[in-house]
Each structure stands twice: as C-alpha cells, then as structure tokens.
Amino acid sequence: MKNLVLPILLLLCVLTQSCQQKKDSESEVLRPISEVFAAYHNDRMQLNPLEATFNGDNRYNDKMPDDLTQAGKSRAGAFHKKYLDELSRYDRDRLTEEEKTSWDLLQWECNMGLEGLKFPNELMPINQIFSTHLLISQMASGSSVQPFKTVKDYENWLKRADGFVVWCDTAMVNMRKGIKEGYVLPASLIKKVIPQLADMNHGPVQDHLFYTPVKNFPKDFSEADKARLEKEYSEMVQSKIIPIFEKFHAFVEKEYLPAGRKTDGFDALPQGKAMYDYYIKYFTTTEMTADEIHNLGRSEVERISKEMEKVKAQVNFKGDLKAFFDAVRKNKELMPYKKPEEVIAHFNKIHEKIKPNLVKLFELTPKTPFEVRRTEAFRESSAAAEYNPGLADGSRPGVFYVPIPDVKTYNNVSDESLFLHEAIPGHHYQISLQQENKALPEFRKNLWYSAYGEGWALYTESLGKELGLYTNPYQYFGMLSAEMHRAIRLVVDTGLHSQGWTREKAIQYSLDHEAESAESITAEVERYMAGAGQALSYKIGQLKIRELRSKAEKEMGSKFDIKTFHKLVLESGCVPLKLLEDRINEWIASAK
The missing domain is CATH 1.20.58 (Methane Monooxygenase Hydroxylase; Chain G, domain 1)
Incomplete structure (x- = not known):
C-alpha cells in the first residue's frame, strides 16, 4: 500500500484553506446582525398578520394568517429554518451582551416554532x-x-x-x-x-x-x-x-x-403526551416534567392553605377552611354594587391609592396611557378579566377589561390583587416598558413568554402591602386566593393532561381548595382543557422571580435596591426564565 499520509495532509491543508477562504468570504458579506433581527421581525409580521395588527403594524390589516393549511405550515417551517441558518453564520461570542440576548431569543423562537409544527394543531x-x-x-x-x-x-x-x-x-x-x-x-x-x-x-x-x-x-x-x-x-x-x-x-x-x-385531557390524543411535554416547555421555558410540576403544585397548595388559616382566625371565623371559602363567596358586604360603573370606579380608586408608593418601588414607569373598561357584552359571560396592550406611540391605551355579567353578584374580594396583576404594576408596566424600549430590536418589543410575563404579573400581586393595599384582611385573603388559584393550576393542569384526571375531579379539587364560585371554577377548568400548559406559567414564573429577589436580598445585604431589581427584571422585556436568572446572578456577582 502506498504511503497516503502526505497526500491526506495536503488534501486537509487544501480543504482547510478552502474553508477559511469561504469563512472569510462569508464574513465579508455578513450584514450587521441588527439587520437579521429587523428582517426576522418583518418576515414574522407578514406571516402573522393578526399579530402585526396587535403590534400596531398596519401593513397587513387586510390579511388573515394561513395557519390551517399544509402550505401555510410549510411556509412557517421554512421561515424558522431560514433564520436558524442566518444565526449559525455569526460568532455569538463576538456580539455585544444585548445582541447575545437577542441571538438566544431568536434561536429559542425558531427552535420552538419548528418543534410546534410537528403537531397537528x-x-x-x-x-x-x-x-x-x-x-x-x-x-x-x-x-x-x-x-x-x-x-x-x-x-x-x-x-x-x-x-x-x-x-x-x-x-x-x-x-x-x-x-x-x-x-x-x-x-x-x-x-x-x-x-x-x-x-x-x-x-x-x-x-x-x-x-x-x-x-x-x-x-x-x-x-x-x-x-x-x-x-x-x-x-x-x-x-x-x-x-x-x-x-x-x-x-x-x-x-x-x-x-x-x-375524555378531558391531552393524554387521550394520539400524540398527546408529546404535545403536552412541548406545551410545558413552551409556556414555562423550563425543562420541568409534568410530575415535577404536579408535586410542586401540591406543596404550594399546602403552604398557602396555612396562610389562609391565619386570616380565617383573624376574622374569627369558626368553621373549617372550606366553610370559610363558602362564606366569602356569599358575603354580601363583598358584593356592594348596583351598577357596572361602580365596579370600574372601584378599580380606578385602587389605582389612585397605590400611586404614591409606586415611585418607591419602580424607577422605570411606562408612558403608554391606561384605561379600565367593562368587557364587551358578546363575550362577557365566558370571559375572564384580562389586559390588552396599548401602543408605544400612545395611539392605543393599554386596557384592563373587567367582565361584569351580573353586577349584583360581583364579589370584590380579589380586586386589589387583580388590579396589580392585570393592570399596574403587572401587565401594563411590563408590556408597555418592553414596547417603549428603543434599545430593543423590533422583534423583542412584543415578544411574549408566558412564564416571564404571567410570572411577573403574579409576583406583583405580592407587592400589595408595599403599595399600601391589603389593609383589609379580606383583601389579603383575596390575594392568597389568587395565589392559591395559580398553585391549583399546577396540580389541575398536569392532572388533566398527564395524570388521567377527569373534568369533574379537577373541578372538585379546585372547589376544595379555593373560594371561587362553582361557575367560575368550571370555566377555569375548561380553560385548562382547551389551552394545555398555559396555566402552568404563572406560578412557575412567580416562584423564580421571588427566588431571585430573595437570593439578591440575602447575598447583597445593604447593597440590595428594590428599584434596581425591578429595573433589571423589566428593562430587557420578556425572556425565558434561564436568561432572567443569569441576568440577576450577574448583578449579584458584580455587587460583591
């Protein structure tokens, strides 16, 4: 056999030079990565015209998305692959810190988009x-x-x-x-x-x-x-x-x-387990399993129940917690309204009450206008309270929608925590600041990760006492009820879609552990059945933000500043929880 070492070495040398020349050639024509981010945003809006309208981009207001045909799914797949290929041409280590975050987010978006297309939604x-x-x-x-x-x-x-x-x-x-x-x-x-x-x-x-x-x-x-x-x-x-x-x-x-x-859960569908695992990752931005989340939910339900017992004792209620839930549901003092306008006025009063204390906790505040409105009649009977984002140019306010199907039975026990979550400083602050941030590329200004966005909103409910609320034990119980509601979601959502729970079992578990009405709980459970995994995001995100705040307070001591913490959480907009954790850990390390 002939000695092939030298020819192989020569060949490797030629190939190496060729590859290097190719890389050099590519680097010469490589556009600034900011242009990739901008192109991604434009292509995404064209592919998702309803999203464009929500974002105030009026170029496609006459279009509907093609999300139900195989041709439409193929276009979406090609779109995600195109931008993964674009990203692979850049050396991430040579980017700025904010560009690295954008690179990571774009990679996450495209990978999750491709994975989601595998399922016949x-x-x-x-x-x-x-x-x-x-x-x-x-x-x-x-x-x-x-x-x-x-x-x-x-x-x-x-x-x-x-x-x-x-x-x-x-x-x-x-x-x-x-x-x-x-x-x-x-x-x-x-x-x-x-x-x-x-x-x-x-x-x-x-x-x-x-x-x-x-x-x-x-x-x-x-x-x-x-x-x-x-x-x-x-x-x-x-x-x-x-x-x-x-x-x-x-x-x-x-x-x-x-x-x-x-059947009631996704586990009954042909690819149900894989679909649910995907939704867990999509909505929590973690690698947690259904079993881990189910067990976490049960432990949170137990912890919050103990806090509720303290409130029950404070108001001298003699029955058990389940009886107290029923008493709260039927408490006429918590249902004082005769006109829907009075409910809206009550929320505006909560807003006025917290204004003096917001400046103590927040350095960043949005410019986007804000309103409280009653939910439209055609969807009011089945709707939950919600926030619709405004636009950074002020042409559309952020709107907190409140359903009031029957004003005489409207119970305000959770209104203070609800306002903090859906309005200020919850969704309105977080989404508006993200949209108004001129340092972010366009695709990040309206990016939404439920674990971060809903996690932040649930975290802000815990700020009530710092903002001058929860002075009434029933309103504090309302906050605990709202947190319990999200803890129950961890148990019930995973129960329905991975543990073989029926709709009836999920409803009963909720009735046993929270003060919501049977009608409200039924609607909630049916919501989890329709949108598997989304309800997990609130508590998973809240617990992570709470964990990061506690860690910073403990390790930084007198150097901890709540305004700076909130600024760091909010200023880069929605990110997966791992990226948020890295950001806070860098802050803690720099202080040391």
Whole structure:
C-alpha cells in the first residue's frame, strides 16, 4: 500500500484553506446582525398578520394568517429554518451582551416554532376561549385593536372579513379530518362554542356586531364614503358573515358535538403526551416534567392553605377552611354594587391609592396611557378579566377589561390583587416598558413568554402591602386566593393532561381548595382543557422571580435596591426564565 499520509495532509491543508477562504468570504458579506433581527421581525409580521395588527403594524390589516393549511405550515417551517441558518453564520461570542440576548431569543423562537409544527394543531382550530373566531369578533366591534380611523381602515376590514370566511371553511374541513384521526375537542368544550357561534348567525344586519364600525364613522368621512361603506358592510354581514356563522354553527352542533371526546385531557390524543411535554416547555421555558410540576403544585397548595388559616382566625371565623371559602363567596358586604360603573370606579380608586408608593418601588414607569373598561357584552359571560396592550406611540391605551355579567353578584374580594396583576404594576408596566424600549430590536418589543410575563404579573400581586393595599384582611385573603388559584393550576393542569384526571375531579379539587364560585371554577377548568400548559406559567414564573429577589436580598445585604431589581427584571422585556436568572446572578456577582 502506498504511503497516503502526505497526500491526506495536503488534501486537509487544501480543504482547510478552502474553508477559511469561504469563512472569510462569508464574513465579508455578513450584514450587521441588527439587520437579521429587523428582517426576522418583518418576515414574522407578514406571516402573522393578526399579530402585526396587535403590534400596531398596519401593513397587513387586510390579511388573515394561513395557519390551517399544509402550505401555510410549510411556509412557517421554512421561515424558522431560514433564520436558524442566518444565526449559525455569526460568532455569538463576538456580539455585544444585548445582541447575545437577542441571538438566544431568536434561536429559542425558531427552535420552538419548528418543534410546534410537528403537531397537528390545525385539526383542533377552535375552542371556547383561545380561538380565532372570538378574536375576529372582538376586532369586528371597532373598539379593539383593528383600527377604524380612515376609509382605508374600513376597506381593510372588508378584505380581512373575506379572509375570515375562508378561515372558517378551512377550519371545518380540518375538524372533519380531526374527527377521523382522533383530534377532537371534549364534548363539554364543544357545548360552550355553540352559543358563541349562534350569537353571530342571524340578523338584523344593523344590530350585528360586524356592522358596528359603520355606526361610528369618524367625523371627517364624506357622505359619499359613508353611503358606500354602509352598503358594503351591510352586504358583507348579510351575504358572508351571517351565512358562514350559520354554516359553522350547524356543523358544530350537528356533526362535531356528536363526535366530541368523552375524555378531558391531552393524554387521550394520539400524540398527546408529546404535545403536552412541548406545551410545558413552551409556556414555562423550563425543562420541568409534568410530575415535577404536579408535586410542586401540591406543596404550594399546602403552604398557602396555612396562610389562609391565619386570616380565617383573624376574622374569627369558626368553621373549617372550606366553610370559610363558602362564606366569602356569599358575603354580601363583598358584593356592594348596583351598577357596572361602580365596579370600574372601584378599580380606578385602587389605582389612585397605590400611586404614591409606586415611585418607591419602580424607577422605570411606562408612558403608554391606561384605561379600565367593562368587557364587551358578546363575550362577557365566558370571559375572564384580562389586559390588552396599548401602543408605544400612545395611539392605543393599554386596557384592563373587567367582565361584569351580573353586577349584583360581583364579589370584590380579589380586586386589589387583580388590579396589580392585570393592570399596574403587572401587565401594563411590563408590556408597555418592553414596547417603549428603543434599545430593543423590533422583534423583542412584543415578544411574549408566558412564564416571564404571567410570572411577573403574579409576583406583583405580592407587592400589595408595599403599595399600601391589603389593609383589609379580606383583601389579603383575596390575594392568597389568587395565589392559591395559580398553585391549583399546577396540580389541575398536569392532572388533566398527564395524570388521567377527569373534568369533574379537577373541578372538585379546585372547589376544595379555593373560594371561587362553582361557575367560575368550571370555566377555569375548561380553560385548562382547551389551552394545555398555559396555566402552568404563572406560578412557575412567580416562584423564580421571588427566588431571585430573595437570593439578591440575602447575598447583597445593604447593597440590595428594590428599584434596581425591578429595573433589571423589566428593562430587557420578556425572556425565558434561564436568561432572567443569569441576568440577576450577574448583578449579584458584580455587587460583591
């Protein structure tokens, strides 16, 4: 055999030089990574036009997402792969610290996006709470995120409504396929969707939600434009919207409901375990298992129960904790309202009360305006209190929506903690500061990680005493109840989707451990059934932020500053919990 060492060495040398030349060539044409981040954001908005509208990007206000077809999924997959390839061309170690964070976030987004596309989520496209038909109906009202300020805005909505009709038809095709393949909603959830569709499947046209924008034309519209748009909107509702809702309603009631699952959790679906594991990672940004979270939830339920016992003793209630829950539910002193406006005024009063103390805890405060509003009537009966983000330019305020389906039974026991969570300094501070931060690339200004965002909001509920709230033991009990509610979620969500729990078992466990009404608990449990894993994010995120604050207070001693801690948590916007932990640990180390 000939001596091949030298030829091989020569070949390796040539290959090395070739690779180096290729790298040098690539480095010469490599655009600044900030341009990659900007391109990613633009491509993402084009792929997700509803998200663009929510972000105040009006370029695609006439479009619907193509998220239910195989072609649409293929485009999404190509999008994620493209940007993973882009990132691989950069040496992360040579980036600035903020660029490294953006690099990590973009890699996480693309990897999670690709992983999620493995599952046939398009076969279960609707449910009673996290669903496009509800979002589009809310936008159709003219008082949500879809702008109706110009004639072009009104024309955009007509085109988007056409896209929504196509979306509904595609959803029904997919749902029929889902029935055949075993991907179908539990029957108990399907029953909640039917009246939502029935609300939209009839006239009179002038009373239909989708007709509402033409009742509120801007003053500068010409009479000719008004007349034309009134005619076009009337035709849209009469010939497109009402018929598609009629069709959808009939399909769900007569065909989909009889095929509905008798099981309740994702573990009953063909790829259910893998899907749930993915949702755990997606919503908690951790590697925790369902069993670990289930056990953590049980320990948190036990801890909070002991705190509740202290409040029960403080108010001299003689029964057990379960009896105290029932007494709180029925306490007429906690239901003092006669008009919905009084509930809204109560939340505004809470805001005024905490204002003097906010400056003691926060260096960063948002400029985005803020409002409290009653939830719209068409979705009020099944909605929870929620926050809808504003826009950094001030053109749209952040809105805290409060459902008040029956003002006479509205119980305010958790209102102080609810305001801190959904409004200030919870979601409104965190989301607005993120959107207003000019140092962040565009794709990070509206990025959302539920463990961080909901974890922060739940953490802020614990700031009540520092902000001058919880002076009434019942309001403090309301805070404990809200925290208990999130601890129960760890048990119940994992119970439903990984432990074989039934809907009824989940409802009973909740009734045994919190003061919410049976109706509210049922709606909550059905929410977990529809959106597996999302409910885990609150407590997982809160516990991590609390852990990081305690660690900093202990290790930094007199050098610990609460304003700086909150600034560090908030200033880079939403990040996975590991990146937040690294950030706080660096701060602690630098102080030493």
